[in-house]
Every structure is written in C-alpha cells, then in structure tokens.
Amino acid sequence: MAAALGAVALLATVWELYKAAGPAQGWSLGQTRILPRTSDLAMPHTWDMLQRLVEPITGARDAAPLWRAVLDAGAVSLGIAAVGWAIGVGVGLLIAVAMQRLRVVERAVLPLVILSQTVPLIALAPLVRSWGSRLEIGSLEWAPWMSVAVIASYLAFFPVAVGALRGLQSPSAIQTELMHAYGAGWWTTLLHLRAPAAVPHVLPALRLAAANAVIGTVVAEVATGLPGGLGRMILELANFAGSDPAKPWAPIFGAVVLGLLAAGIVTALGAGLARFRRMEASA
Amino acid sequence: MTAAAVRVTGVTRVFAGAGREVVALEDVDLTVAPGEFVSLIGPSGCGKSTLLRLIADLDAPSAGTVEVFGRPAREARLSRDYGIAFQQAGLLPWRTVRANIELPLALAGVGRGARRERADHLLDLVGLADFAGQFPDQLSGGMQQRVAIARALADEPSLLLMDEPFGALDEMTREHLQTQLLRICAENRAAVVFVTHSIPEAVFLSDRVVVMSARPGRVREDIAVRLDRSAVAGAGLDSASDDLRADAGFFAHVARVRAALHGTPSLAVAGDTVAEDAVRGGAA
Numbered sequence: 001m002a003a004a005l006g007a008v009a010l011l012a013t014v015w016e017l018y019k020a021a022g023p024a025q026g027w028s029l030g031q032t033r034i035l036p037r038t039s040d041l042a043m044p045h046t047w048d049m050l051q052r053l054v055e056p057i058t059g060a061r062d063a064a065p066l067w068r069a070v071l072d073a074g075a076v077s078l079g080i081a082a083v084g085w086a087i088g089v090g091v092g093l094l095i096a097v098a099m100q101r102l103r104v105v106e107r108a109v110l111p112l113v114i115l116s117q118t119v120p121l122i123a124l125a126p127l128v129r130s131w132g133s134r135l136e137i138g139s140l141e142w143a144p145w146m147s148v149a150v151i152a153s154y155l156a157f158f159p160v161a162v163g164a165l166r167g168l169q170s171p172s173a174i175q176t177e178l179m180h181a182y183g184a185g186w187w188t189t190l191l192h193l194r195a196p197a198a199v200p201h202v203l204p205a206l207r208l209a210a211a212n213a214v215i216g217t218v219v220a221e222v223a224t225g226l227p228g229g230l231g232r233m234i235l236e237l238a239n240f241a242g243s244d245p246a247k248p249w250a251p252i253f254g255a256v257v258l259g260l261l262a263a264g265i266v267t268a269l270g271a272g273l274a275r276f277r278r279m280e281a282s283a
Numbered sequence: 284m285t286a287a288a289v290r291v292t293g294v295t296r297v298f299a300g301a302g303r304e305v306v307a308l309e310d311v312d313l314t315v316a317p318g319e320f321v322s323l324i325g326p327s328g329c330g331k332s333t334l335l336r337l338i339a340d341l342d343a344p345s346a347g348t349v350e351v352f353g354r355p356a357r358e359a360r361l362s363r364d365y366g367i368a369f370q371q372a373g374l375l376p377w378r379t380v381r382a383n384i385e386l387p388l389a390l391a392g393v394g395r396g397a398r399r400e401r402a403d404h405l406l407d408l409v410g411l412a413d414f415a416g417q418f419p420d421q422l423s424g425g426m427q428q429r430v431a432i433a434r435a436l437a438d439e440p441s442l443l444l445m446d447e448p449f450g451a452l453d454e455m456t457r458e459h460l461q462t463q464l465l466r467i468c469a470e471n472r473a474a475v476v477f478v479t480h481s482i483p484e485a486v487f488l489s490d491r492v493v494v495m496s497a498r499p500g501r502v503r504e505d506i507a508v509r510l511d512r513s514a515v516a517g518a519g520l521d522s523a524s525d526d527l528r529a530d531a532g533f534f535a536h537v538a539r540v541r542a543a544l545h546g547t548p549s550l551a552v553a554g555d556t557v558a559e560d561a562v563r564g565g566a567a
Contacts, residue, residue: 174373177341182390183361192390196377278376278420 004260012046019043044246049253052246066247070233070254077217077229078258080145084152085213085262089206091153092160099161100168100194101186110165117158121216125151125223144226151223152216156209163205167198199276206270210262218255230255286353288442288474289315289338294347296333296500307333309499311347317441320468320475322485322492324540330500331478332446338476339367339444351442363391365442366435366473370450372427374419380430381406381415387437405433408467425456432464436471443468443475449484458528459521461487465512466519482544486510486536487528494543504543508536 019038026042027035036042044052053070056063095113099106125147132147171193179189221231233251240247291313298305308330315321323331336342337349340356351359359365366387374383381402388398406412409429419427428448435443449457461484468475479485485492486508494504510532514523527533 172371172373174369174371175375177369178367178373179390180341181339181360181365181367182387183363184390188390192386193375196375199377275418276377278418 015043015046019045041242041245044249048246049249052244053250053253066250070230070250073228073230073233073251074254074258077214077221077231077255078262080149080221080229081152081210081213081217081258081262083149084217085156085210085266086153087149088153088156088158088209088213089160092157092205092209093164093202095157095161096164096168097190099165100190106165113158113161116154121151121155121219122223124154125220128220129224144224147224148217148220148226148229151220152213155212155216159205159208159212160202163201163208164198167201168194170201171197196276199273203267203270203273203277206266207263210266211259214255214259214262218258230258287314287350288317288319288352289313289476290348290350290353291334291338292348292350294334294337294344294349296330296337296342297345306499308337308344309501311500311502313493313502315442315474315476317474318472320477320488320490322477322479322489323495324479324482324485324492324544325495325500325503326497326544327480328500329495329497331495333500334495335444335446335476335478339365359442363387363438364440365444366438366440367444368428368431368435368446368448370447372419372424372431374427374430374434376419378418379415380411380417380419380422383419383430384433384437387434391438401437405436408436408470409433409463423456425452425460428452428460429463432460432467436467436473439471441473443471443473445475446478447480448477450479457481457484458524462515462521462524463519464488465516465524469516482537482540483528483533486533486540487524492536492540494540496546503546506536506540506543510536 018035022035022038024038026033026037040048053067054065057066057069095109099109128150129144129147132142132144132150135142168190175193175197176189179193184192217229218231218234220226221229222235226232230251234248234255237248237251291311294308294311295306296308298307311330311334313321313334323334325331333342337344338351338356340349340360349356351364354362354364375386378386384402384405385398388401393401402415403412406415409432411426411429411433414422414426419430422430428451432448435445449460452460465488475488477485477488487510489508492506492508493502494506495501496503510527510530512527514520515527517523
C-alpha cells in the first residue's frame with residue numbers, strides 16, 4: 001500500500017518536473033510529436049486536476065461536484081465489468097479444463113485463444129453490438145450493456161484460460177501417478193489434485209482478468225457509445241480539453257482507480273485460499 | 284494354495300525410442316509370496332523401476348502377464364490392493380500431514396471418524412504424532428518420506444511397492460528409516476517389493492534380493508537372505524540395527540550380492556559358501 005502511494009507520488013513528481021523543466025513546445029521527430037508540450041492546456045498541474053474534482057461538473061447552479069459524477073459513472077462501469085469478469089472467468093476455466101482433459105483440444109484451441117487477443121477490441125465492439133441487437137432468447141431482451149459485458153469478458157477470459165491450464169498441468173508425475181495408483185478417475189484427480197494445484201496460478205490470472213475486464217468495459221463503452229459509464233464520460237469530457245483542461249482527466253483517474261479496485265476485490269476474494277499457495281514440497 | 288502376492292510371468296517391456304527400440308525388460312519371471320520382502324537391485328537402466336511400475340499397473344508389459352494376489356495388475360490397482368511410495372514423497376503441499384495420510388482413505392470413501400482413527404495409528408507408527416497439523420514444507424526430507432510411507436500404508440494394503448524411497452536421503456536418516464521400515468513391516472505383515480541401488484540396504488531389509496542386469500533387463504540371480512532380524516523388527520531400535528549391520532552374516536550377504544551384481548559367478552559361489560557358513564556361525 002505504501003509502495004503504491006509512493007509510486008503515485010513519484011508519477012506526480014515526474015509530471016510536474018517535466019512540466020517545469022521540459023521544452024515548452026515539446027519535442028518532435030519529423031511530424032510525430034514524441035514529447036508533449038508543457039503548457040497548462042496540454043499538461044494541467046496535478047493540483048489543478050485534483051481541485052477540478054471537487055468543483056461542480058457544469059456551471060449550472062445545482063450541478064453536482066465532478067467527483068460525484070465520476071463515482072456514479074464508475075459504479076455503472078464496475079457493475080458491467082463484474083458481469084464481464086464472471087463470464088470471462090467461467091469461460092476461461094471451462095476452456096482450460098477442456099484443454100487439460102484432451103491434448104487434441106489443447107493443440108487445436110490454444111492457438112485460437114492466443115489469436116483471439118490479437119483482434120482489436122474496436123473492431124469487435126460494433127459486431128458484438130449488432131449481433132446482440134438481433135438476439136432474442138425467450139423473454140430476455142438484449143440490452144446494450146450486455147454487449148459491453150461480453151466484450152469485457154473477451155479480454156478477461158484469456159489470462160484465466162492460460163493461467164488455469166498451466167496450473168492444472170502443474171502437478172508432478174509422482175502426484176498424478178499416485179492418484180492413478182489409487183484408482184482415481186479423471187474427475188477425482190481434478191477435484192483432489194489438479195484444481196488445488198492450479199490455485200496459485202489462477203489467483204494472479206483472476207487479478208489480471210479483473211483489470212482486463214475494466215479496460216474492456218471502458219473501451220467497449222466508447223466503441224458502442226453506451227451512456228452512463230466511464231467510457232462515455234471520457235469521450236464527452238474530452239471535448240473540454242480546450243476550455244477546461246483539467247476536466248477530462250477526472251474520468252481517466254476514475255478508470256485507473258476502478259482497475260485497482262477490481263484487482264483489490266479479487267485479491268480479497270482469494271485471501272481464504274492461502275493454504276493452496278504453499279510452496280511445492282521439496283522432497 | 285493361496286495366491287502369490289505378485290506373480291510376474293515372462294514379462295517383456297519394449298519402449299519405442301527415437302528410431303530404435305529399447306528393451307527395458309526381457310522375459311522376466313518373479314514371484315513374491317505374501318508377507319515376503321523382496322528387493323530389486325541392479326545397475327541403472329536394468330529395468331527395476333519399470334518392473335515395479337508394471338506391478339503397480341502404472342505401465343503395461345509388451346508381453347507376458349503380471350498378477351497381484353491372483354488378479355490382473357489392473358484389477359488389483361482399481362481395488363487398491365497395494366500401497367506405493369516413490370523416491371520423492373510427492374505429498375500434496377496444501378494438505379496437512381494428517382490430511383495427506385488420509386488422502387487414500389478419503390478417495391476410498393472411508394468416513395471421517397474411521398479416517399481419523401487410522402491416521403492417528405499411522406502417525407504413531409511413523410513417529411510423527413506431534414506433526415499431524417504441520418504442512419509438508421515445514422518438514423525435513425526424512426519426515427516427508429515417513430509421511431509418504433504412512434500414506435502408502437493407509438489402506439492397509441497387503442502389498443507395498445517402494446521405488447527407492449530412501450534414495451534422496453542422507454545416510455543417517457536412511458539407516459534410521461530402514462530400521463523403522465522393518466518394524467512397520469513386521470507389524471503390518473505386508474509383502475514388499477523394494478527397488479534400490481544400495482546393496483547394504485537390500486540385504487538389511489530383504490528376505491530375497493533379486494539381482495538384475497542391464498540392457499536388456501533380466502533377472503540375473505535371486506539370492507535368499509537369511510538374517511535374524513527379530514531384535515530389529517520387534518522394537519525398531521537403532522542399536523539393534525547397528526548390531527545386525529556389523530554381523531558377519533550381513534557382510535557375507537553383501538559380498539554375495541555384490542559379486543552377483545558384478546557378474547562374477549565364481550566369486551558368487553565362493554560368497555555363497557561364506558554366507559552359509561556365516562549364517563550357521565551366527566546361529567550357533
């Protein structure tokens with residue numbers, strides 16, 4: 001915790017130092033700007049950004065403070081990200097178990113799993129939205145937020161599938177042969193050996209998945225234009241970059257905090273599994 | 284006639300290597316009587332571990348048959364006729380010592396109360412009653428191996444298969460555990476097939492030492508060991524084992540097994556005579 005706060009303080013210091021001492025016009029290589037301008041427009045002071053958070057969101061008399069709006073949008077995004085995370089974790093674990101069960105599935109599916117992450121989310125988002133809008137499952141009506149959750153799950157399942165597969169394959173030959181010697185079948189071996197052995201691999205994967213789900217949610221909100229969440233807010237407040245330069249930073253901070261919060265929640269969920277994280281017996 | 288604990292008949296095991304076949308075992312016969320302690324010894328690559336794995340049905344022979352208590356090895360495995368221990372303890376790190384010992388019982392569907400009772404007895408047997416609640420990473424290598432032996436005994440098997448279980452331990456721990464194993468076997472009356480590459484270990488523990496030769500793996504000689512182990516097996520005292528290890532009969536058998544291992548039949552015959560004399564002398 002102290003280290004995390006220190007890192008934030010360091011980042012703020014670097015920001016302010018560059019702003020104070022960096023080249024005013026930034027630095028460009030040909031047409032490409034490598035380093036940003038140091039003007040208040042391009043790089044507002046960190047304290048201005050913080051102060052902007054407590055000021056009202058608009059000039060209207062009854063406007064809520066900006067932090068309140070960010071909080072509300074963050075809650076919406078967190079809810080969608082949680083659904084996306086849950087779907088992603090479920091799918092990821094199923095894929096991992098299937099890959100462990102059958103080598104041929106591993107050989108066939110693992111490359112696809114890796115390939116899936118090279119498809120840009122921006123390209124995928126409109127597709128999912130249009131498929132979703134045509135979908136009718138009984139009385140369930142496909143809501144736009146569901147498309148966002150599905151896209152978030154698309155990012156979340158990947159670390160879980162890869163991490164869980166490694167974990168399920170981690171027991172030593174002696175341990176698997178021991179289960180075999182006891183006449184234990186595949187399911188019993190999964191339950192008593194492979195699943196517990198996978199825990200130390202799965203927990204970090206779940207944290208990664210949480211961070212991915214948040215990123216996926218925010219990006220998908222931007223790409224599908226879903227209102228209410230942080231993604232849309234980032235898009236809307238970006239318009240104020242010229243007139244109110246500290247304002248667009250508020251939802252960006254919100255997104256960062258959201259990612260940390262999501263990873264923190266998952267870490268707390270895993271706290272009860274400490275005994276599965278013991279080091280492998282050495283002899 | 285009661286069925287032999289293990290009956291291996293004409294077993295050959297060929298591994299398909301890269302481009303050529305490796306004959307790990309060729310036409311091996313082996314019979315182990317109930318309650319008998321048999322060691323398999325030989326140079327590395329002689330197939331002694333392979334033979335043990337065939338008995339455990341962790342591998343299947345290319346030719347020949349393996350029977351355990353009159354049944355095919357596979358049936359014996361599925362009905363948990365044997366307990367097994369390897370060179371590595373292979374304990375589950377997330378289970379306590381007690382839970383590790385109870386694992387085979389839990390898999391067999393034994394109730395909680397009965398599991399606890401059996402585990403208490405086994406913990407006493409291997410002298411780890413004070414460590415029941417510890418995790419494997421808190422134990423020394425020798426203690427882990429004792430847990431593995433207790434686990435192998437959990438189902439009260441009439442056959443114990445051990446693949447160099449003391450191979451990774453230091454000499455002191457090794458001799459101590461050998462003594463304890465003799466005591467435990469005397470209590471349990473299980474037949475044991477014990478793979479080792481230590482001649483003194485094989486002689487100290489076994490009723491019979493089966494000497495194997497490498498490439499292809501064959502049984503070269505089957506040497507009966509006649510030593511009076513009652514003092515060791517009774518109380519499991521290290522001092523009694525030290526006496527046994529210093530006995531002339533012990534040395535004579537060691538010399539005989541060594542001669543058989545090195546494939547010098549003339550010496551083996553000479554050693555045989557020495558051994559017989561020594562046994563007679565020791566008995567007198």
